[in-house]
Amino acid sequence: MAAVRTSSEVAFNRAAIVAVLVVTIIFLAPIYWIASTAFKPRNLATTIPPTIVFQPEISPFVKLFTKRSQLRSPPTPEEYAAAPWWERVVFDGGEKIVRDGKGAVQWSGYPNRFMNSLIVAITSTVLAVGMGTFTAYGFSRFRVKGEADLLFFILSTRMLPPVVVAIPMFLMYRAVGLNDSHLGLIILYTAFNLSFSVWLMKGFIDEIPKEYEEAALVDGYTRMEAFFKIVLPEAATGIAATAVFCFITAWNEYAFALIMTNRRAQTAPPFIPSQVGSGLPDWTVIAAGTFLFLLPVAIFTFLLRNHLLRGMSFGAIRK
Amino acid sequence: MATTMITTLDRSSRAAARGLSDISIRNLFIIPTILFLIVFNIFPLIYSLGYSFTDFRASTNAPANFVGLQNYRDLLNDPYVWSNFAITAKYVIISVAGQLLVGFGVAMLLNRDIPMKGLLTTLLLLPMMLSMAVVGLFWKLLYDPSFGIINYALGLGTFEWLADPKMALYAVALTDIWMWSPFVMLLSLAGLSAVPKHLYEAAAIDRAGPFYTFFRITLPLVAPILMIAVIFRTMEAFKTFDLAYILTSQPTAELISIRLYKMAFQEWQTGRSCAMAYIVLIMVLAITNIYVKYLNKVKER
Numbered sequence: 001m002a003a004v005r006t007s008s009e010v011a012f013n014r015a016a017i018v019a020v021l022v023v024t025i026i027f028l029a030p031i032y033w034i035a036s037t038a039f040k041p042r043n044l045a046t047t048i049p050p051t052i053v054f055q056p057e058i059s060p061f062v063k064l065f066t067k068r069s070q071l072r073s074p075p076t077p078e079e080y081a082a083a084p085w086w087e088r089v090v091f092d093g094g095e096k097i098v099r100d101g102k103g104a105v106q107w108s109g110y111p112n113r114f115m116n117s118l119i120v121a122i123t124s125t126v127l128a129v130g131m132g133t134f135t136a137y138g139f140s141r142f143r144v145k146g147e148a149d150l151l152f153f154i155l156s157t158r159m160l161p162p163v164v165v166a167i168p169m170f171l172m173y174r175a176v177g178l179n180d181s182h183l184g185l186i187i188l189y190t191a192f193n194l195s196f197s198v199w200l201m202k203g204f205i206d207e208i209p210k211e212y213e214e215a216a217l218v219d220g221y222t223r224m225e226a227f228f229k230i231v232l233p234e235a236a237t238g239i240a241a242t243a244v245f246c247f248i249t250a251w252n253e254y255a256f257a258l259i260m261t262n263r264r265a266q267t268a269p270p271f272i273p274s275q276v277g278s279g280l281p282d283w284t285v286i287a288a289g290t291f292l293f294l295l296p297v298a299i300f301t302f303l304l305r306n307h308l309l310r311g312m313s314f315g316a317i318r319k
Numbered sequence: 320m321a322t323t324m325i326t327t328l329d330r331s332s333r334a335a336a337r338g339l340s341d342i343s344i345r346n347l348f349i350i351p352t353i354l355f356l357i358v359f360n361i362f363p364l365i366y367s368l369g370y371s372f373t374d375f376r377a378s379t380n381a382p383a384n385f386v387g388l389q390n391y392r393d394l395l396n397d398p399y400v401w402s403n404f405a406i407t408a409k410y411v412i413i414s415v416a417g418q419l420l421v422g423f424g425v426a427m428l429l430n431r432d433i434p435m436k437g438l439l440t441t442l443l444l445l446p447m448m449l450s451m452a453v454v455g456l457f458w459k460l461l462y463d464p465s466f467g468i469i470n471y472a473l474g475l476g477t478f479e480w481l482a483d484p485k486m487a488l489y490a491v492a493l494t495d496i497w498m499w500s501p502f503v504m505l506l507s508l509a510g511l512s513a514v515p516k517h518l519y520e521a522a523a524i525d526r527a528g529p530f531y532t533f534f535r536i537t538l539p540l541v542a543p544i545l546m547i548a549v550i551f552r553t554m555e556a557f558k559t560f561d562l563a564y565i566l567t568s569q570p571t572a573e574l575i576s577i578r579l580y581k582m583a584f585q586e587w588q589t590g591r592s593c594a595m596a597y598i599v600l601i602m603v604l605a606i607t608n609i610y611v612k613y614l615n616k617v618k619e620r
Contacts (some may be wrong), residue, residue, distance in 0.1 A: 013431060018538075019428050021442070022431060024439055027443055027445075030454070033461065034454075037460075046463070050468050065540070074576050095358055116618060117522070131351060131355065132352070134347075134348040138348035142342075142345040146541045148615075150361065153353075154353075155607070156360075159603055159604070159606075159607040160364075161560070162558075162577070163560055163576050163579050164596040165363060167579075167593060168363035168364065169363050169368070170377070171360075173339075174377075191355065191359040191360055192353060194346045194355065213409050215577055222338030223339065224338055224344065227344075252451070254450065254452035255561060259584060265556055272456060273452060273453075290453050297448050297449055299452035305440075308343045312447075312502060313617075314614065315549070316614040316615075317547075
């Protein structure tokens with residue numbers, strides 16, 4: 001910092017700090033609004049003026065996970081007493097939870113879509129990061145003919161607009177019966193993340209000194225042993241960061257999921273908007289679904305904070 | 320390059336005799352990835368190139384007839400398609416310019432000693448990590464004319480954001496600016512922190528004014544990284560589908576990706592949409608080429 005500071009500089013600095021705080025509040029307001037709406041009773045979700053202080057409720061989450069029907073008459077005191085606590089909050093809204101003949105609670109479509117998102121995102125991440133790490137090592141340590149062209153080719157596959165790829169993939173999947181299947185989405189997301197994983201991992205592996213492996217080779221390790229026992233442990237942080245990025249990308253993806261799935265393998269991103277439908281949507285339920293869906297990404301963002309720059313620039317800018 | 324030391328390992332040496340040779344390991348590591356990308360990205364594109372010369376419709380069993388360049392000719396003569404391109408261009412300009420201004424502006428503000436700077440930066444970066452489709456949906460509530468918090472906070476009464484044909488595209492761009500300014504901010508911060516401090520000290524000694532310092536020192540040194548941010552965002556904005564598709568169905572906000580989606584999966588004009596996809600693809604590849612050139616330039620530093 002400059003040794004001498006004039007009073008106008010100090011004042012400017014203070015103003016800048018205040019401005020940063022204001023900008024942060026504006027940027028976080030939509031996210032706060034999602035989180036707070038997820039805990040509101042339905043009648044407070046769309047009020048004018050907006051409700052800021054309220055008694056938080058769990059009912060949006062109960063509604064998110066269950067099928068409900070309108071109550072014809074208010075529940076009797078016995079019914080009320082017999083109901084578990086999470087059903088009572090739905091009674092208050094004039095609804096009851098739908099059960100089958102054996103009395104088992106009927107789930108809404110959400111838990112299933114959430115599971116689909118998890119299955120597809122985790123599997124495709126493992127595949128993309130696994131293959132990407134091997135390939136990155138290959139590019140980092142060996143001389144490859146036309147390396148720059150191959151790397152450009154790999155990156156360019158990432159830049160393809162999803163809808164452009166989806167048209168032929170839809171026809172091909174239809175021919176082999178992969179439409180609306182987990183495997184179909186996993187393949188697409190793996191392909192999409194693979195290029196990213198190669199580029200990012202190449203950056204991380206480039207940073208591991210070659211001397212480590214050379215020493216191991218001299219000590220009698222084979223190249224494979226050196227890769228698994230020396231390089232992989234050294235690259236652990238990079239692999240973790242790459243995996244989190246790939247997971248977030250697959251987790252958030254919308255266009256492929258919209259086109260390629262409709263029921264069985266549908267993930268959360270196309271499902272959540274489909275809840276809006278016609279008529280007046282219950283924004284508290286949508287907010288609850290959105291909140292749960294965004295939560296893992298928000299946590300990962302904090303864990304990733306020191307690698308964001310690198311990930312977002314495909315490993316080009318390392319700081 | 321230093322790599323030659325390893326790759327030119329003498330084949331008869333002890334190290335090479337043990338286990339797989341370096342060449343076969345290299346091939347084993349690289350070829351599956353290349354094949355995977357060819358099978359699942361390049362092959363489909365070749366497949367759709369074939370269809371782009373036909374009148375194929377995936378919704379019927381009618382066989383595809385070869386029509387030559389008819390699809391391309393029709394598309395390039397279709398004023399609707401041109402208007403989709405014009406809308407997309409407008410959208411890209413508004414949203415990238417907005418992100419550049421906000422992102423770089425906030426980075427300038429943040430580029431000083433601020434208590435809890437790390438936490439503030441991470442919080443500011445949050446929007447760009449979230450799902451465009453899911454968060455975009457919630458912006459519908461924020462934009463709602465009667466009970467949205469945006470109209471309430473700005474005192475706009477019952478201003479129509481998404482239902483007004485003139486406003487819809489700006490509303491989508493505004494949400495995009497909210498989501499992606501953090502990206503420009505992140506890259507700008509990296510550029511700003513790399514400007515050597517002694518340049519500012521020298522400028523101060525020379526009694527250079529703040530404008531002179533900004534335009535002669537800060538901007539030129541941050542420009543390469545800013546360029547990367549701008550090209551990348553231009554490419555992404557050009558491809559925008561999720562956000563605009565979820566937020567509005569106004570024809571005035573029909574971006575090229577949405578037109579393509581409708582043509583392919585609602586009107587089932589498969590052959591025609593394949594031709595359209597190729598037109599879009601060539602444009603995207605052109606931008607990608609520029610982008611990678613800049614990425615490599617920054618990387619070499």
